[in-house]
Amino acid sequence: EAGIRNSLAQALLKFVSPGVPDIYQGCERFNFSLVDPDNRRPVDFEALAASLRWMQEHAADRTTLCTELWAHRRDGRIKQYLTARALELRRREEDLFARGEYLPIEFAGPRREHAIGVCRRLGPRSVIAVVPRFIARLLDEADPWKDTHLLLPRGTGGAPWRDWLTGASFRPQPLREHHGLALSSLFATLPVALLVSGDHQGNG
Numbered sequence: 001e002a003g004i005r006n007s008l009a010q011a012l013l014k015f016v017s018p019g020v021p022d023i024y025q026g027c028e029r030f031n032f033s034l035v036d037p038d039n040r041r042p043v044d045f046e047a048l049a050a051s052l053r054w055m056q057e058h059a060a061d062r063t064t065l066c067t068e069l070w071a072h073r074r075d076g077r078i079k080q081y082l083t084a085r086a087l088e089l090r091r092r093e094e095d096l097f098a099r100g101e102y103l104p105i106e107f108a109g110p111r112r113e114h115a116i117g118v119c120r121r122l123g124p125r126s127v128i129a130v131v132p133r134f135i136a137r138l139l140d141e142a143d144p145w146k147d148t149h150l151l152l153p154r155g156t157g158g159a160p161w162r163d164w165l166t167g168a169s170f171r172p173q174p175l176r177e178h179h180g181l182a183l184s185s186l187f188a189t190l191p192v193a194l195l196v197s198g199d200h201q202g203n204g
Contacts, residue, residue, distance in 0.1 A: 002136040004030070004073055005191045008082055009116075009131035012192050015086035016118055016129035018102050028083050029076025051077050052084060062167035066189050078190075082165060086194060089127065089164050096122040105130065107183075108175065109148030114138060115183060119153050126156050127164075128195040130186060145187055149180035156197060164194040 007030060014021045024031075026043035033041065055077070058065045069078040090097050097120060105117025105128060114137070117130040130150055138144035158172045158179045166189045172179035186193040 001139055004078075005132060005135045008079060008190075008192050009133065009135075011079060011082055012086065012129045012131055012194060013116070013118065015083075015090065016097075016120060016127060016194070021086075021090075023083065028080040030074075030079055048080065051080060055081050055084065062165070063189060066166045070190055082192070082194075085165055089194065089196070093122075093125065093127065096120055096125055096127060100125075100127075103153050105153070106151045107148060108151055108178075108180065109146075109183075111138070111145055111148040111183070114144070115148065115150070117150055119156075121153070121156070124197070126153075126197040128152075128161070129192070130183070130195065131192045132187070135191070143184060145183035148183045149175055150183060150186065151175065151178040151180050154178070159197060161195045161197060163189075164196050165190060165192070170195075 026041065028048055055065065055069075058068075066078075066081070069081055072078075100120040100122035103119040103121060105119055106112075107115050107117070114132055114134050115130060116133050117128055119126055119128045121127075128150070132138070152172055156179070158174075160169050160171045161181065162169050163186070168189065170181050170185060172181055174180075181195075186195075
């Protein structure tokens with residue numbers, strides 16, 4: 001379980017960080033191969049294409065889709081979904097990912113050391129990836145993210161944010177000198193979140 005969450009976290013950070021994300025064919029899902037020559041296996045492109053089509057057919061309700069994918073997370077489709085959605089956002093926001101600022105994200109609360117976030121910002125448009133770390137220590141807790149918040153970068157304002165993966169919307173709440181988002185809400189469906197600011201149009 002910790003490995004699944006860490007895999008999704010590393011993948012999401014890779015897609016939002018500066019540079020071009022490196023994706024090996026066949027690693028759209030979880031890959032348990034060792035190094036050469038164990039990883040030189042034929043890629044089942046037909047199976048990957050079929051599952052991607054299925055995801056697209058069920059994209060009208062992304063929260064329900066993500067709930068289904070997470071319930072069957074060990075089959076790896078959840079990582080393929082995250083990969084496809086993140087690449088779609090990069091295509092849609094080409095300028096933001098090519099020229100946008102790269103800002104760190106801070107957290108407040110008892111589990112602030114267990115989360116990492118990065119923000120890309122260009123003008124009024126922002127994208128934030130937020131993921132867990134040291135997650136193995138929290139797996140047995142019923143509500144590990146209680147009272148822990150993501151602190152939005154200054155200048156992003158108090159406008160709503162939407163999770164590009166699940167479709168859920170979140171309205172920031174005042175928190176000290178910042179606006180914040182509760183991690184317990186952000187991680188309610190998936191253990192990672194890809195947030196887009198309210199200036200992004202459409203559901204994708």
